[in-house]
Amino acid sequence: MTVSTLTTAIFLVFSILVNPISAFPQTTGQQPLPLPPTPTMTSGDAPKDTAPTPISSSSTETPVLKTEDVRSAANSSSRYVSKTEPIRIPRLETPPTIDGQLDDAAWGGAAVFGDFLQTNPGDNVAPTHPTEVLMGYDAKYLYIAFKVIENRDKVRATVARRDNIFNDDYVGVHLDTFNDQRQAYILFFNPLGVQADGIFAEGRDDDYSVDIVMDSKGVLTSDGFTVEVAIPFKSLRYEAGKDKMWGIHIFRRFQDANKEMDSWMPINRSISSSLNQAGKITGLEDISTTRQLEINPSLTLSQTGRRSRYTFDNNPAGRYINDGLKTELGFTAKFSLTPTITLDFAYNPDFAQVEADAPVSTANQRFPIFFQEKRPFFLERIDIFQTPMNIVNTRAIIDPDIAAKITGRRGKNTFGILYASDNAPGNYSQDEREDLRICRQTRFTNPGAVCGIERFVDKNADIGVFRFKRDIGSQHNLGFFATTYNFTDRHNHTAGFDGRFRLDEKTIAEFQIVGTNSRRHFYDSELDSAFYRTGNGFGYSYMIDRIDRNWRMTLDGEGRTRDYRADVGFTPRVDTNQHRSRIRYQTDYDATKPIIFK
Template identity: 35%
Template structure:
């Protein structure tokens, strides 16, 4: 009798575990998928049976565990180079779909949008997020669980929108709803080096007119954390970003004439060959580690900061990092307290970074110089004319489900320090 009870108990535990951890098997295909393959809100007949299908979205807001007002179906597949994700979002009142064609990462919460998360290291701590509105306008980020999902408010604060990946999307509003097509190249994301991959994933849809957010799997407000409620994603085999190397050289030339009014008589000072050259380089090592280096970087093309009010502010303002050299795996430098703020490195002339993750370990190293401190000092006051040198090393080790231990080393020295 005891053995029978024990077997029944173990069976129940297994069933509960399976229910709490859904699994999704993604197939590999040998053809490209486009948005036109889903005309009529259904895949082409020759694609039926070749794609993974996700249905059964569940509400998180406004009713936790409720049935969504609109049906959503997601189709997935992959080939040697990229992942395909297609959202088919049905809507009984398609004329009420709220969406606008705008610039990248500029659509609002008051628009209809979808999102997909990929936890490529299966650590339930960090994930890539790819999102679009109904017209396919892109928004992407790196999501960190450490300071992210709040079960009390079903809010997401751990997004780092400064992450900008190269991926493709398209959207189309129809008389039955809207369709979103995504193609995410493997070279745009980082994942473990190996023959078989085990990722985690989650799909979400927002309908603002009913204040509704639904997802698969269900993200419950009663459970702390979002990535712990994701589905396992299996079936990815023999994928790699390839020999991912990126070089971005630049050169600029200018010629000018200035009037020297202190001279008697005044005369023109000219420079007919003011030249500046530089390069940024990126190397992906073993799929999961990234080595970045830069020489005389040109940040003139970086998007300007949004102005902030500084009048009568007790504390200094903080601006998000947007410079490409500092963005790759920036979350690996994070600490519970903000101890690393790379915007303080104002005028680097060269630098190198190594970041990545292997199993439960993450490593982030950076060395760079900065000419700004020496330029700000006048006369012989130290550090006038000196370069500053920054060295940062961050190491963490994941423990249990949501815990970790880590260490941070930072150092700043000046060129003529004795």
């Protein structure tokens, strides 16, 4: 008997002991909610010869759906679109008013999504309360409306900050606008319409640093709440047109019912991916694709007060100086070449309006601290440049005089090119410049005097990034990246490959390899001194992750050699190797219990 066979046998016996097979009652459809008149059915809609069977919300028995029965149950109501075929989204003749009220006649022509399923803590069972979603579009906007039935006293809704709504009830969607089953827009809304938006990528944490321009409004009702949303197509990067499809997940979170999560599509816990279980929408044709140019100019007036150590009377406390009024002009520009390709440019950009980093204690901190990017210029398609080893960290570009970036997607190819001229390395303080002036004066009497910062002052660092990634098949991708950082006596170049492969529906494998070349000062801890020399380094990262219904097994690791440097990225440590393995077992939730989460 092989090791693989023995492992499988042990797993099967353990699963039977922990989770014995039981008979599951058949689940019926949900009673449709009173919404605007039913639109004319399209070819992708459910047949009209079936009728829904109501589910009592007071029932003590939770009906359970087998995965193979869920999709056939999608046709339980003739007003609801089918889950088994791509949904053709209707084009609305008149746009609805985004006020949170579902009383616009325009919604009568929208596609209606219903028959939601509780996917957590239950496993594709009937939800505590029903939910319906309406969707339509016109040349400029995608319109979505949510009607949520819930006990008004149990609705959790606060006037929260953007992206900070996850202690409230919320509804929303994942929009896979390229239908590549790899990443999607996150668009969530609490009952008052407060937004949380970001990027979902398979195998990574959700990134809420991205802010999408859209309009939303929510209203509390006597039996729950309603939310209306208008999403400009110009705020998205997408492929649309005849026969183009988008992937879509629709979710609803009910905090008071054990943090219940309801989903329009069934979620199979034995499949590790989310987006390959998404539904499909189509019919988004004749969208206005004007080449949009956005220019944001800035004019900054500033005056700085500082304490200088240079005085007229040699006072050791120094003196206080008010520098003169300083004027700075700058701008950022964004030009949409196509719906999938964007050009960004910045000249002396002013990031003063960007949210400041939260304070972090650095007491006894031995290694650098990672701070998320928040500047809008760098956030445009930042997901393209992200890799497991953080080879590109745009926070390394501190104060660019000029910067340009082109990002986009064409077919199965995703690419990004970034250039910046950063004046921060050569931007010295006034006292340091005074030291330089005094040092230069001493050369009249001491021609051999060396002024330490003379070669660096007012010099810029040139930074470049190239990224290319190609989708292979429907579930794999392979990428190449390269970066360069060049300052007066500090030069660093990196290049490498990365990839992600789905070995089967439960197993994911990722890797990244990096080679680096540097000409700079390297610190020698044994000699306690830094030497200017050339250093070549190597780094690697790997991960194999197998996720089943109850089991998760992960093997991962990373390492970097002593001379590894990635000056455009973020490197916590060098000269290290780490290898980790984890096994987790989680029992199935019992959705009928009064407390699942606490």
